Amino acid sequence: MVESRGDWSANPQNRGFADTVLEAVASSGQLYREGLGMIASENIVSPMVQKIVSSDLHGRYAEGLPNKRYYQGCGDFDTIEELGINLAKEVFNTPFANIQSTSGTVSNIAALKALAKPGDKITAVSTADGGHISHARMGAVGLRDLNLSTYPWDEERMEPDVDAAAALIREVEPTIALFGQSVFLFPTPLKELADAAHEVGATVMYDGAHVLGLIAGGYFQDPLREGADVMTGSSHKTFPGPQGGFILSSSEDEKFQRRLNNAVFPGTCSSYHLHHVAGKVVALAEFKEYGEELSKNTIENAKAFGAALAAEGFDVLAEGRGYTESHQVLTRHGELDSGAGARAADKLEQAGIITNMNMLPGDTKAMTPSGLRLGVQELTRVGMGRSEMEEVARFYARVLISGEDTSNVKAEVRDFKSEFQTIRYCFNEEGANGYPF
Numbered sequence: 400m401v402e403s404r405g406d407w408s409a410n411p412q413n414r415g416f417a418d419t420v421l422e423a424v425a426s427s428g429q430l431y432r433e434g435l436g437m438i439a440s441e442n443i444v445s446p447m448v449q450k451i452v453s454s455d456l457h458g459r460y461a462e463g464l465p466n467k468r469y470y471q472g473c474g475d476f477d478t479i480e481e482l483g484i485n486l487a488k489e490v491f492n493t494p495f496a497n498i499q500s501t502s503g504t505v506s507n508i509a510a511l512k513a514l515a516k517p518g519d520k521i522t523a524v525s526t527a528d529g530g531h532i533s534h535a536r537m538g539a540v541g542l543r544d545l546n547l548s549t550y551p552w553d554e555e556r557m558e559p560d561v562d563a564a565a566a567l568i569r570e571v572e573p574t575i576a577l578f579g580q581s582v583f584l585f586p587t588p589l590k591e592l593a594d595a596a597h598e599v600g601a602t603v604m605y606d607g608a609h610v611l612g613l614i615a616g617g618y619f620q621d622p623l624r625e626g627a628d629v630m631t632g633s634s635h636k637t638f639p640g641p642q643g644g645f646i647l648s649s650s651e652d653e654k655f656q657r658r659l660n661n662a663v664f665p666g667t668c669s670s671y672h673l674h675h676v677a678g679k680v681v682a683l684a685e686f687k688e689y690g691e692e693l694s695k696n697t698i699e700n701a702k703a704f705g706a707a708l709a710a711e712g713f714d715v716l717a718e719g720r721g722y723t724e725s726h727q728v729l730t731r732h733g734e735l736d737s738g739a740g741a742r743a744a745d746k747l748e749q750a751g752i753i754t755n756m757n758m759l760p761g762d763t764k765a766m767t768p769s770g771l772r773l774g775v776q777e778l779t780r781v782g783m784g785r786s787e788m789e790e791v792a793r794f795y796a797r798v799l800i801s802g803e804d805t806s807n808v809k810a811e812v813r814d815f816k817s818e819f820q821t822i823r824y825c826f827n828e829e830g831a832n833g834y835p836f
């Protein structure tokens with residue numbers, strides 16, 4: 400008989416490694432619980448989703464599709480995935496949904512695999528203008544060995560230059576015309592561009608990783624009805640679920656749908672993280688109830704935050720367009736390529752405000768950019784509204800304009816945040832309604 404060792408270890412150093420991780424996890428939890436999480440790609444999951452992602456499903460496999468599996472023991476998961484596919488079709492108002500992909504990047508890899516072959520041409524937004532690395536040769540586009548041309552960019556409007564981008568599509572005649580960005584302030588003028596793409600026989604793909612929740616809530620834009628054939632995205636940014644991805648399509652064509660499914664499994668995933676899929680399904684159910692209100696409030700907060708930062712004296716991009724129509728706001732903190740964005744992000748972290756530096760139009764170096772990309776989706780999720788956005792902007796000004804001692808501001812940020820510890824827009828569970836750690 401094997402003796403149970405409990406938590407005893409013959410080698411205390413190994414136990415020490417585990418303790419180091421446990422302590423770092425607790426410390427990271429504390430950082431976000433007491434601070435202001437303002438990274439535009441992040442969010443916090445509901446108590447019910449927290450519970451599901453740490454369930455037994457974590458260790459299980461279910462290759463295939465519901466009721467067509469390679470493993471036994473999948474009956475309960477079939478129920479979950481079938482329900483999730485139907486909910487995703489309903490929430491995104493579309494005839495096809497695959498909910499298996501493990502991230503936005505994996506969704507893109509799978510979609511590019513399904514829609515193009517090596518050597519084909521693709522058009523997309525350049526990373527310098529806010530496109531994602533998976534849209535570039537260094538990422539999924541290169542992995543599929545696609546030939547990339549990037550759209551001319553309208554810096555004033557922070558969107559592709561419609562006429563020039565349509566002309567590029569007509570000239571290049573790509574297999575895929577890809578739209579969507581990581582820096583995503585305004586809806587893509589998709590109708591015009593999708594028309595040009597369809598004219599030359601391209602498939603229109605829209606990467607909604609950042610704005611998926613806003614879209615599902617009925618705001619921002621409606622890509623699948625504006626000409627996108629396929630929409631990919633993350634399930635954990637403005638869509639407030641666990642880490643993962645979606646692939647959605649407006650196509651009723653079963654052969655096309657099969658290609659998309661096959662590109663996820665067996666194309667890019669074997670295990671597709673069942674606990675996260677189950678978490679996505681609960682997040683979809685919660686979204687059906689609260690998503691519209693959450694999306695509306697998120698966008699209103701972003702607009703209010705942009706205006707409040709400008710009123711404090713910050714250089715906020717796209718003033719002429721009301722700063723933003725998404726969850727994001729962009730600020731400039733110095734000369735191009737000066738690293739002023741990096742220094743601002745560092746100072747803010749000292750005051751308990753977590754952000755990321757970002758390249759702005761004209762910056763050429765990702766490690767020394769001039770700007771910050773800020774997101775209000777997590778603050779909205781814990782119940783903040785317009786007046787709180789003004790208070791948050793004041794914290795920014797105290798740190799970055801008045802140069803106040805960051806430890807003083809951090810203490811005030813902690814007090815301010817202590818009033819916002821309940822996760823909103825979700826089904827509530829007794830005793831588990833706050834930050835997980």
Ligand SMILES: Cc1ncc(COP(=O)(O)O)c(C=O)c1O
Nearest residue numbers: 440502503504531580581608633
């Ligand atoms: C436009 C875009 N696509 C894809 C991704 C990748 O998403 P994930 O982190 O889920 O892989 C991101 C990440 O921020 C993104 O901004």
